[in-house]
Amino acid sequence: MKISVIGAGQMGNGIAHVFAQNGHQVTLIDISQAGLDKGLATIAKNLDRQVAKGTLSEEQKQATIARIASTTDMAAGVKEAGLVVEAATENVDLKLKIFRDLDASAPASAILATNTSSISITRIAAATKRPGQVIGMHFMNPVPVMKLVEVIRGYETSDEVTRTVVDLSSAIGKVPVTVNDYAGFVANRILMPMINESIQTLFQGVGGVAEIDTIMKLGMAHPMGPLQLADFIGLDTCLAILRVLHEGLGEPKYAPCPLLVQMVTAGKLGVKSGEGFYVYTAGSKDLVVSPAFLR
Secondary structure, eight states, X not given: OOEEEEOOSHHHHHHHHHHHHTTOOEEEEOSOHHHHHHHHHHHHHHHHHHHHHTSSOHHHHHHXXXXXXXXXXXXXXXXXXXXXXXXOOSOHHHHHHHHHHHHHHSXXXXXXXXXXXXXXXXXXXXXXXXXXXXXXXXXXXXXXXXOEEEEEEOTTOOHHHHHHHHHHHHHTTOEEEEEEOSTTTTHHHHHHHHHHHHHHHHHTTSSOHHHHHHHHHHXXXXXXXXXXXXXXXXXXXXXXXXXXXXXXXXXXGGSOOHHHHHHHHTTOOBGGGTBSSEEOOTTOOOOEEOGGGOO
16 A cells, blocks of 8 residues: 655654655655755654664665655655555644545545644544544554554544554554544543643642653653653653643643743743753754753
8 A cells, every 4th residue: 555644743754754665655854855855854863773683684775775665745755645644733623624635646546644632533534525434543652663543533433443553553563453533532641741741840840840750660660751751752742732722622631731831932832942840952862851840
């Protein structure tokens, strides 16, 4: 099956990487050539890492790269796709526009999937004339490493489309888990309140950044503390998901912590901006708490 991936960012290039590595012809699509160049460079770097670890041969790496085409022309990039996976920014208006355009450009038989981490699949599907062929494929970050794919059925997603996506996910080495279409699905309905409560705990002065993360790592056997994880996901993305949960479920417990709102407003987005709860320096793996939390 030919795969088209919309968005060459962190999630999109990872999705393209995994499909191409497993034998699929992939077209990676982005609005800018610079975005495509950066995404393709990331794929090459991650493949080099696999070769260095001995999990991939040089020949397999080159074959993977050869299976990936790229374009800034979305209509041209999806015209032969059997599956399109949208991995654009977590913005509902943007996603609705993309799906309206995909509906007009992709083959009538194509499955249209979204990598959204929280936005209603049913709402996205309603922007198309093929709601039965719209589904959620929520990959985890980093895509080449993480096994889970949360497969989300919209109100009208067909059984056949669900089976196809589940089987395809398994065939590329992932573990698909099917869930229903409610705000945050399962992964983020559980994860984001935990992250939000961790930020609230910091905000109220119960513990510091390092202390909160250390307690969750050593006490709960989490591989990464919740504040570091929030930085890794992107604080803007965390805020967007919490707002979807708060609006969709209507419960005060999902309201974003004021500290999170303030940090995003200030442009402190985590790894992507170089500072969040920690400071990130290129080439350094040291975990350094932001000076803002050392006062």
